[in-house]
Amino acid sequence: MSYGGLSASESGASILSGGQSWNSGGKTAKAPAGQSGDLSSLTGLDSLRLESTALPWPPNSAASELGKTLGSAQGGTIGAPTLPGIADGAPLADGADRHTDGNSRGGASLPDERLALADLRDGIADQLSGLFGFMNQVVNRERVRHASNVSMMMRRVDKDLKSTYESMKEMLGNLTKQMAMLVREVETSREQVRAIQQKYTTARQSVETQAQYVLELEAVLDGQCEGVSSAMKQLNEQSVGKSQAMAKNAEENRRRELKLRAENERLRAELRRAKDAADLLSSEGRPPLLPEMSASWTRRSPPTPPEGDP
Incomplete structure (x- = not known):
């Protein structure tokens, strides 16, 4: 140096x-x-x-x-x-x-x-x-070099921070959108649950009202004629049983009809196949038909020999 x-x-x-x-x-x-x-x-x-x-x-x-x-x-x-x-x-x-x-x-x-x-x-x-x-000069040069290195490092850190900020911003935006969609779905589900609860409440009130009306009607009938309400209950039960039996018989008849229709279709198909086979066998036992002859064709007999010829 x-x-x-x-x-x-x-x-x-x-x-x-x-x-x-x-x-x-x-x-x-x-x-x-x-x-x-x-x-x-x-x-x-x-x-x-x-x-x-x-x-x-x-x-x-x-x-x-x-x-x-x-x-x-x-x-x-x-x-x-x-x-x-x-x-x-x-x-x-x-x-x-x-x-x-x-x-x-x-x-x-x-x-x-x-x-x-x-x-x-x-x-x-x-x-x-x-x-x-x-x-x-050496100190100034080293100071400038270190300042350049620090500046480069800071730029890299700034770039990394910006990229991280952008990615986090995008991720938070997506999460916010998903959260909004979930909130809307939850609100829709709540509305559906409220509607179902309202329908259930209405149906229960209707059933209770109908049961109360039936009880009052039975009381009125029993007041007019004793034993009418019990007889009507029995008849109602029998009617319900008959209705269920008729529905069951109708279902069985429908299944039986479908089964018979399928069997008829199968038998018809077998019949067609049998007819086709018979026609094929009959056509193979005889020669094919000749074309139709013209009307000008005549049959000629051979000439007759004279009487004295042997």
């Missing part, structure tokens, strides 16, 4: 490894002669204290944390960097190149050191800015 045009390994190696230059955002700052690129190689500047300057740092949390870490590692703050080997409060002579670490390492002026530190600072800031921009 690259940050600001450099990979993480390349940026760390170019800044903190022991090389001859610092790579800062495409810029290369040469280290002092005879010194490596590590910050610990600046110990040759004995009794040299850098002037405290406020470094313009990018206003992002990652850069601020890195600046605090670097400042605490060097024993100071990022606003006032202090290099190892530089004594605090050491006087700095104008125009003097004091690089004594027991061995002379060559002259390196203070502006060169400041330029190198400024380049290092700018490179770290550029790389952190690039890292922050890349991470922001």
Whole structure:
């Protein structure tokens, strides 16, 4: 993964490894002669204290944390960097190149050191800015992708809910129609039951009225002549019995008549078959009839021989 045009390994190696230059955002700052690129190689500047300057740092949390870490590692703050080997409060002579670490390492002026530190600072800031921009792009891309997935899921859920709503609406409509039909059928059945009950009530009232009339009539007849009502009951029972017997006899006579008619039809069919068979046998015993002859036909006798001929 690259940050600001450099990979993480390349940026760390170019800044903190022991090389001859610092790579800062495409810029290369040469280290002092005879010194490596590590910050610990600046110990040759004995009794040299850098002037405290406020470094313009990018206003992002990652850069601020890195600046605090670097400042605490060097024993100071990022606003006032202090290099190892530089004594605090050491006087700095104008125009003097004091690089004594027991061995002379060559002259390196203070502006060169400041330029190198400024380049290092700018490179770290550029790389952190690039890292922050890349991470922001990644977060935005993931956010857009997740938003797209969520939107697609919501559309699917909305579609499923709509289809479910339509099916439920159709089912409820069918159930409502069936319920209305059942209600109409129940009302029709109730009306029929009420009509049957009314007819039954009317018939029962009629029977009761008729029985009451018969009882009153029998009482009147018994008052006029004793025993008439019982005799009429017997006669009525006999009449009913005779009527039932006559109905039974009529039914038997009807069945018997139907049976006789069927027997007559069967006998007639057998008679026709017998006649047809007799006609067929009589026609097979004699030759067929010749056609009728014409009226001009006459019979001729053979000639008679003379008397003297033998």
